[in-house]
Amino acid sequence: MAVDPLIELRDVNKYYGELHVLQDINLTVGKGEVVVVIGPSGSGKSTLCRTINRLETIESGTIELDGQPLPEEGKALAKLRAEVGMVFQSFNLFAHKTVLQNVSLAQVKVRKRKREDADKRSLELLDRVGLAAQAPKFPAQLSGGQQQRVAIARALAMEPKALLFDEPTSALDPEMINEVLEVMRQLAHDGMTMVVVTHEMGFARSAANRVVFMADGRIIEDRTPEEFFTNPRTDRAKDFLSKILKH
């Protein structure tokens, strides 16, 4: 695929003490690409996702965003993080702020937009995820699915170049998973660059350009969803798929 690389990881290694959680990771995500990362728990997929905006540090290797190496600390890092949205498993909406304030806060404080402009944009985004009516409520008053959609709107408000999803539906009731996946499908359709760590194989099949399969801290397969799901090359992937697709 001849794509403009947006996120590039080269020879990335990370340890938690003795545990080698990321081993020589090489991964390139092109502009507008949707890459789904799957694998058994403990395989390092969440860690991989979190290294991309440096919520996790790495011991060796390089990570580049749009051609720029990731800064280590300070203002430069904050600036870069503003360009990469992140959606968490546990939503992490600011508990002491209303839905509207959640979406507006970083626009005002980081992007330095006027409060009214930020609120206007927030309401547009909330409308886009179907939650404009919930704007004055606090996060605790919303369902999990609604909270996660607000979190997506909050990330979009920064107009990021890419979005990272760290198991966005793993903490949701089954009936709420679809409303979140639907928003994500729409984003993928609109050309957003996305890295999605998930256990939702249906989403991987229908929305991903590539599937990255990880086990024991390594990337084992990196292929189109069609190829991966119908004809996995490695025994490790076959074993994983046979376990999750059986029921």
Next chain:
Amino acid sequence: MNVLTDNFSTFGDGFLGTVELTVYASVLALVLGFLMASFRVAPVGSLRVFGTVWVTVLRNTPLTLLFFAVLLGLPRFGLVLPFKVFAVLALGCYTSAFICEALRAGINTVPRGQGEAARSLGMSFGQSLGLVVLPQAFRSVIPPVGSALIALAKNSAIAGAFSVTELLGTYRTLSELGYNIVWTFVWIAVGYLIITLAISALFNALERKWGVAR
């Protein structure tokens, strides 16, 4: 009984002295405690070390010893200030160590993900602490901070031993004048109760307004 009415101005001066010490030292303790708590959770290693040393030294030094160190030590380095200012410094720095630890405990009650979400949106360390983490930590630290300030009010009695006008010290004047020592102490205790109960009431009000978990 007439120990109070006969010496109202002596009691009044002492009472006001204690109030002044308490208020100024509280402000200092809150500001320094806030600063040190920020240091202790900062991403910069040297700030964390500074905060830790600050807390360890001040929290583990007997307050009387600290008073001696400040009132007798600092003038040797050419810093000569009124004793009252020295007393505020000693009390404020000492209490700031406890405030810092209460704040830090509060910061730790805020889920990690809140700070991570703030940082992932591009907020600086100061913004994520000031806009997201501390406002939520604030709710849970109201009671322990109240306790620390009540302790400060009572600890201010030590300043009396260094000839700073404060409430407890009034007993010396009065016993020299031959008044009944028991009644003197009863009225002194009432004076302290007025101050500490006022602090309690203030923090109860704060807790009613801010401390309610939704």
